[in-house]
Amino acid sequence: MTYSNAKTTDESLPRRKPPKTQGLSLNGFWHDQRFRNFVAQAIVIAVVIGFFVYIIGNAQRALSDQGIKTGFGFLMDSAGFAIGESLIPFSASDSFLRAYGVGILNTLKVSFAAIILASIIGVLLGVARLSRNVMLNRFASIYVEVFRNTPQLLQIVFWYMLAVQLPGPKQAFSFGDIAFLSNRGLVLPGPGEGSGFGFALIGLVIAAAGVVFWRRHLEKRLRQTGKKINGLPLSIAIMVIVPAVIWTVFGSPSQIEVPALRGFNIRGGLQLSPEFLALFLGLSLYIAAFIAEIVRAGIASVNKGQIEAATAMGIKNADVLWRVVLPQAMRVIVPPTTAQYVSLLKNSSLGVMIGYPELFNLNNTILTASGNTVEAIIIMMAIYLSLTTTIAVIMNWYNRSVQLKER
Amino acid sequence: MTSHHLISNAQTGASAARPAPVAASGLVHWARHNLFDGIHNTIFTLLCCALLIATVPDLFRWAIWDAAWTSANGADACKATTGACWAVVQEKYRLMLFGTYPYEQHWRGALVVLILGGMSIVSGFRIFWTKWLLVAWGGAWVAIFVLQLGGVFGLVSTPTHLWGGLPLTLLIFFGTVIGGLPVAILLALGRQSNLPIIKALCIGFVEMVRGVPLVTVLFMAALIFPLFVPESMTPDKFVRALIGMLMFFAAYAADIFRGGLQAIPRGQYEAAEALGLPYWQKTTRIILPQTLRIVLPALMNDIIRAFKNTTFIAIIGLFDILGATKSALEDPIWVSYGTEAYLFVIALYFVVCFSMSKYSVSLERDLNKGNVR
Numbered sequence: 126m127t128y129s130n131a132k133t134t135d136e137s138l139p140r141r142k143p144p145k146t147q148g149l150s151l152n153g154f155w156h157d158q159r160f161r162n163f164v165a166q167a168i169v170i171a172v173v174i175g176f177f178v179y180i181i182g183n184a185q186r187a188l189s190d191q192g193i194k195t196g197f198g199f200l201m202d203s204a205g206f207a208i209g210e211s212l213i214p215f216s217a218s219d220s221f222l223r224a225y226g227v228g229i230l231n232t233l234k235v236s237f238a239a240i241i242l243a244s245i246i247g248v249l250l251g252v253a254r255l256s257r258n259v260m261l262n263r264f265a266s267i268y269v270e271v272f273r274n275t276p277q278l279l280q281i282v283f284w285y286m287l288a289v290q291l292p293g294p295k296q297a298f299s300f301g302d303i304a305f306l307s308n309r310g311l312v313l314p315g316p317g318e319g320s321g322f323g324f325a326l327i328g329l330v331i332a333a334a335g336v337v338f339w340r341r342h343l344e345k346r347l348r349q350t351g352k353k354i355n356g357l358p359l360s361i362a363i364m365v366i367v368p369a370v371i372w373t374v375f376g377s378p379s380q381i382e383v384p385a386l387r388g389f390n391i392r393g394g395l396q397l398s399p400e401f402l403a404l405f406l407g408l409s410l411y412i413a414a415f416i417a418e419i420v421r422a423g424i425a426s427v428n429k430g431q432i433e434a435a436t437a438m439g440i441k442n443a444d445v446l447w448r449v450v451l452p453q454a455m456r457v458i459v460p461p462t463t464a465q466y467v468s469l470l471k472n473s474s475l476g477v478m479i480g481y482p483e484l485f486n487l488n489n490t491i492l493t494a495s496g497n498t499v500e501a502i503i504i505m506m507a508i509y510l511s512l513t514t515t516i517a518v519i520m521n522w523y524n525r526s527v528q529l530k531e532r
Numbered sequence: 533m534t535s536h537h538l539i540s541n542a543q544t545g546a547s548a549a550r551p552a553p554v555a556a557s558g559l560v561h562w563a564r565h566n567l568f569d570g571i572h573n574t575i576f577t578l579l580c581c582a583l584l585i586a587t588v589p590d591l592f593r594w595a596i597w598d599a600a601w602t603s604a605n606g607a608d609a610c611k612a613t614t615g616a617c618w619a620v621v622q623e624k625y626r627l628m629l630f631g632t633y634p635y636e637q638h639w640r641g642a643l644v645v646l647i648l649g650g651m652s653i654v655s656g657f658r659i660f661w662t663k664w665l666l667v668a669w670g671g672a673w674v675a676i677f678v679l680q681l682g683g684v685f686g687l688v689s690t691p692t693h694l695w696g697g698l699p700l701t702l703l704i705f706f707g708t709v710i711g712g713l714p715v716a717i718l719l720a721l722g723r724q725s726n727l728p729i730i731k732a733l734c735i736g737f738v739e740m741v742r743g744v745p746l747v748t749v750l751f752m753a754a755l756i757f758p759l760f761v762p763e764s765m766t767p768d769k770f771v772r773a774l775i776g777m778l779m780f781f782a783a784y785a786a787d788i789f790r791g792g793l794q795a796i797p798r799g800q801y802e803a804a805e806a807l808g809l810p811y812w813q814k815t816t817r818i819i820l821p822q823t824l825r826i827v828l829p830a831l832m833n834d835i836i837r838a839f840k841n842t843t844f845i846a847i848i849g850l851f852d853i854l855g856a857t858k859s860a861l862e863d864p865i866w867v868s869y870g871t872e873a874y875l876f877v878i879a880l881y882f883v884v885c886f887s888m889s890k891y892s893v894s895l896e897r898d899l900n901k902g903n904v905r
Contacts, residue, residue: 166729173733180760187759258573259566260580274885275878276840278847279854283878286870474745478847485747498759502752510743 184499191496197504199495200225206494208482210398221491228487229508235401235483236470239408243469244462246409247416254421265417272414278475281407285479288399311397328371335367336360400481404473412469416462423458424450455527463520467513474509484508607865620869621876624860628873631696631856637688640679641699647672647679648702656891658898676703692770696851698880700770701842704852708777708838715782720789721815734786741783746844750776754848773845781838788834792827793819825899832892836885843881853877 188195200222208215212230215223253265272280289308291298297307305312343356397405427450435449474485484505492501567577598615603623610617621628630641651672654660680699683689695703722734741749753776758766766772796819804814846855857877861870 162727166727169733170729183762184760256573256576257566257569258576258580261576264580264583270886271882274836274840274889275881276843276854278843279874279878279881282854282858283871283874286874290868290871471745474747475844475847477747485745485751489751498756502748502756505748506740506744509745509748510740513743 181499188496188498195497195500197497197500199497199500202495204491204494206490208487209480210401210482221495224487224491225484225504225508228482228484229512231476231481231487232470232473232483232512235404235408235476235481236473239405239412239469239473240466242405242409243412243416243465246413248420250413250417251420251424254417255424269414269417272411273418277407277411277472278478280411281403281475282478284406285399285403288403291399308399309396310399311402313395313397325368325372328368329364331371332364332367335363339363398481400476400479403479404476404481404483407475408469408473412465415465419458419461419465420454423454423456426457427453452527459520459524459527463517463524466520467516470512470516471509607869610869617869617872618876620866620873623866624857624863624873625876627697627860628853628857628877629697631700631851631853631859632694633696633699634688634690634694637682637690640682640687640690641697644676644679644699645702647676648706692768695770697856698853700845700850701852704770704774704777704842704845705839707774708781708842709835711774712778712781712785712838715778716785716789717820719782719786720793723786723790724793738783738786741780742787746777746780746841747847749780750844750848752776753779769848769850773848773850777838777841777845780841781834784837785831785834788827788830789823791830792823795826796822828899829892829896832888832895836888836892839885839888840881853880 185195201220203218204221204224205217206224207217208224208227210231211227212234213223213227215227250265250268253261254269256262256265288310291306291308294305294307294309297305299305303314339360340356343354347353431449431453432445435445440449473483476483477486477489480486488501488505492498495501568574593615595616598613600609600613600615600617600619601622602609603619606623607617607619610619626635626638630638633641651669655665655669678684678687680695680703681690681692719734719738722730723738725731725734750773754769754772757772767775800818800822801814804818809818842852843854845852846858849855851859854877857873861867861873866873
């Protein structure tokens with residue numbers, strides 16, 4: 126074609142029509158891809174909207190038949206039920222809103238504690254899985270296989286079974302007469318109600334910030350001058366002294382209570398219910414198995430040559446671990462660990478099976494007590510979504526700080 | 533030095549007998565090399581031994597030596613011993629394994645379990661991966677529904693609200709995976725689509741479901757959904773629970789498929805388009821077969837999780853193996869032997885999940901054979 130065209134440069138040839146514009150022509154328009162796309166999407170969106178209108182319309186009708194006022198006004202009404210355990214005072218005359226507060230705090234309490242224990246056990250197991258010691262290695266891998274391959278809910282129910290079958294308070298297992306384990310749960314020495322413990326917690330946060338700052342300063346100094354100072358003693362000192370001072374000034378250290386058996390129960394100190402213990406163990410021991418695998422894979426992913434090179438340069442063993450292996454392993458470890466933390470928080474909702482008053486469990490109570498089903502579900506979903514997103518955001522921020530800095 | 537010695541030895545032809553080489557094999561060498569090399573390892577080994585000595589004898593005494601095995605005299609044997617009460621399993625296993633299913637019809641449930649288990653094992657062998665396997669599965673499902681539902685061939689009718697125990701657990705699991713995979717693929721494709729509304733809906737659905745606990749999804753599907761639609765239009769509870777499980781599984785699997793789709797080189801899409809293949813042909817013949825291979829290991833993890841998650845339906849009041857065990861333990865005579873009963877169920881789950889995870893590892897190795905150098 127092109128060849129013959131090139132030859133005939135005849136002006137007299139009839140000029141070709143300009144190509145048809147690719148508009149929506151009425152002729153065979155159903156063959157037009159864009160038209161099809163438009164129709165497909167219109168149908169999908171019509172179906173989705175129709176479904177929700179239908180569902181919500183039905184719900185409104187059903188609820189108004191039962192005389193339930195829709196809307197979020199119910200949050201201020203008094204709840205009319207009591208809650209077994211709570212971080213903030215709660216009584217039946219308090220509002221539904223406060224009940225949600227209790228639920229969120231209980232969920233956070235168990236998740237936070239479980240995340241810490243899961244991380245500690247997970248890291249220890251992950252390192253043990255890499256050990257050349259066959260016995261240690263085998264122990265860790267048995268743990269991982271057993272806890273990974275059985276349902277978490279069954280584990281939680283199992284721990285709960287064990288917890289409630291413990292002997293009663295009078296025959297409680299005693300740990301040096303300061304901590305007691307019985308079928309009423311675990312009692313540890315701790316601040317009694319209304320002590321200055323909150324201040325100590327604030328002090329701990331301040332101290333942690335101080336330690337981070339002090340460490341950064343040391344790191345910078347090391348980079349600039351090459352002088353190395355062991356920052357550990359001062360770090361520990363800061364972590365201990367600052368909260369202690371703040372506690373003594375604002376709170377009262379005499380309010381640490383040692384639990385003791387009085388009457389038929391053990392009173393005083395920090396009371397951890399059997400429900401809390403079962404959920405705490407069930408969440409952390411299960412996730413620990415997954416974290417162990419992540420840690421093992423992360424450390425194994427560090428090229429052997431890196432370790433050999435560091436050793437050849439005469440770097441101490443501890444420094445090889447902290448400055449060569451771990452920084453590289455963290456890049457592999459952090460993202461999947463984030464997913465595990467999120468999963469742990471979500472699975473704290475399994476507390477409903479054993480009666481721990483976390484968010485999902487309390488939401489069921491609220492939903493029944495108020496009758497505002499739709500609103501309660503929207504609130505619960507929104508809370509869970511924001512909690513999981515918060516964890517993801519915090520961990521992503523941390524992840525950015527461990528990722529490879531490419532300049 | 534060495535070479536000097538060698539030379540001088542060769543010249544003189546006589547030398548003192550060298551000591552026998554240190555054994556490089558045998559138990560002692562192995563123990564020294566793996567358990568006692570260095571002070572740290574020795575400490576760890578001793579700690580492990582201490583742990584074993586502290587736990588194993590007590591555990592053995594509890595679980596085997598002192599255990600009560602038979603429920604011939606009710607719970608008497610259990611009350612008399614400090615060991616484990618395995619008698620509870622002997623006494624309650626029918627209730628635990630079949631739940632509320634009519635007692636005389638338990639053989640039908642057992643047959644369903646056998647068919648599903650047998651077919652799964654057969655499907656694990658790659659030599660059977662032919663179209664006849666699909667035909668066999670089709671036949672198996674017909675048999676399963678006939679057995680489980682009844683009402684034909686003179687079988688007593690057993691509607692879904694009577695289902696319970698292991699058959700219910702397995703049916704929910706298979707339903708979740710078989711129904712969830714197509715939904716997951718569609719969601720993943722939708723997420724890659726260039727139709728903005730469909731893309732947004734798929735992203736919204738996947739992220740929404742992944743951001744909330746499975747319990748809440750199940751709760752919505754099983755307990756809240758019926759409030760919103762007229763009774764005549766509500767599917768029964770088994771189906772509602774299945775839909776909840778399926779949606780949750782699909783949202784997670786969709787994310788795995790998305791990763792797989794992204795791992796396919798751009799050139800594959802372009803080549804398919806250059807050949808003039810329409811969208812569905814391009815997707816089903818070129819893209820998906822390659823994706824499936826990439827995502828299989830991750831997918832197996834999700835499938836194992838789906839099996840573990842079947843226990844969640846006990847929370848919404850279905851009598852799966854956990855729910856059935858829980859209700860079996862309401863018997864006041866046996867109520868205090870829950871630990872043993874749950875250990876039995878845990879062991880059951882462990883056997884299945886452990887085999888699945890080992891199979892997944894071997895399958896992954898098999899599929900990667902072509903890539904191993």
